[in-house]
Amino acid sequence: MPSWVPGAAGSAWDVDNLPYGVFTRVNEPDEWRRAGVRIGDHVLDLTPVLSDEVFATGSLNAFLARGRTAWRETRSRVRDVLTGEGHRAVAEPHLVPLGEARLHMPFEVADYVDFYCSLEHASNLGRMFRPDEEPLKPNWRHLPVGYHGRAGTVVVSGTPVVRPWGQRAPGTVPNTVFEPSARLDIEAELGFVIGTPTRLGERAGDFADHVFGVTLVNDWSARDIQAWEYVPLGPFLGKSFATSVSPWITPLEALEHVRVPGRVQDPKPLDYLRRREDWGLDLAMEVRLNGEVVSRPPYRGMYWTPDQMLAHMTVNGASLRTGDLFASGTVSGTEPGERGSFIELTWNGSEPIKLLDGGSRTFLEDGDTVAISATAGGVALGEVMGTIHPAR
Structure with missing residues (x-):
């Protein structure tokens, strides 16, 4: 099912993709870094949408450490949010246009x-x-x-x-x-x-x-x-x-x-x-x-x-x-x-x-x-x- 996000359906950044990154809005300090997924030409801010503070830690490491089951379940939840019209009213205010986002290092490199x-x-x-x-x-x-x-x-x-x-x-x-x-x-x-x-x-x-x-x-x-x-x-x-x-x-x-x-x-x-x-x-x-x-x-x-x-x-x-x-x-x-x-x-x-x-x-x-x-x-x-x- 394609996404309701404008411009995402049928693009290379539809719900079949959903890559993770770390961002701030252009006028926000670096300390406000949080995780999101790209959908179309937007970033979905995950912390408020999923009510999960793991995405507010400034990198993806804490989420990565949760393991494969959590990765799969989170991806499924995000897909549901971005394809179900019933979730649109809650999620849409947390879509940030790429032009208004600064992208940061997505994870802390260990080795x-x-x-x-x-x-x-x-x-x-x-x-x-x-x-x-x-x-x-x-x-x-x-x-x-x-x-x-x-x-x-x-x-x-x-x-x-x-x-x-x-x-x-x-x-x-x-x-x-x-x-x-x-x-x-x-x-x-x-x-x-x-x-x-x-x-x-x-x-x-x-x-x-x-x-x-x-x-x-x-x-x-x-x-x-x-x-x-x-x-x-x-x-x-x-x-x-x-x-x-x-x-x-x-x-x-x-x-x-x-x-x-x-x-x-x-x-x-x-x-x-x-x-x-x-x-x-x-x-x-x-x-x-x-x-x-x-x-x-x-x-x-x-x-x-x-x-x-x-x-x-x-x-x-x-x-x-x-x-x-x-x-x-x-x-x-x-x-x-x-x-x-x-x-x-x-x-x-x-x-x-x-x-x-x-x-x-x-x-x-x-x-x-x-x-x-x-x-x-x-x-x-x-x-x-x-x-x-x-x-x-």
């Missing part, structure tokens, strides 16, 4: 893990940096490779991204320099938000018992800093300066209709990584540079699926906490126009992107704005956007 789950992305980078070797390292097809990021620099969409300083090696010169990054890049990713935690020493259970929903992620990357530092322990300062997420968290329940079998894997994964349900997701992503579409990465083709990421992340007994975020790594497809990073789109700067205004890009310049959006069978995910500010 952040970033994976490397696209076969095409990993292969492309392998060919660039190890042209005389096999593109993939021997472990890549046996486990979802990942690293721990910096939770404190995960920021909400729209937060300025300041060009980072770092140490890098210019070309083959043996000495290093300390300068602002000259190869600032993006990574178009899908993130997964943990609701139900685990105890230290136990593995995670079913994927949907722990993961509340998804959010679009841009894991900004300073490729020159990263290239010098990542051997032997992996990414560090080239990644930790900023990771942007959408202000909207789309519940897994809203994506049931786009679940697909994961990609065929060879060799067959170990038993703890065996897929027990279909958690591939048929999402169509779009990357825009200053408003111009430069890539359309297909998430459906990812080699490792999120249930496998979760299983691997906890197989050693590492605990989950409410608010943990783990991301897929760059989403890239088989075609040049499906690559989810500029290092791939320009083949490490050797093939600049030609823009409609006559300009070109290899890596990001100060003032550039990158926006990543996605759709999933008629459901839209919240956009993640950021603008590059000069180094300080």
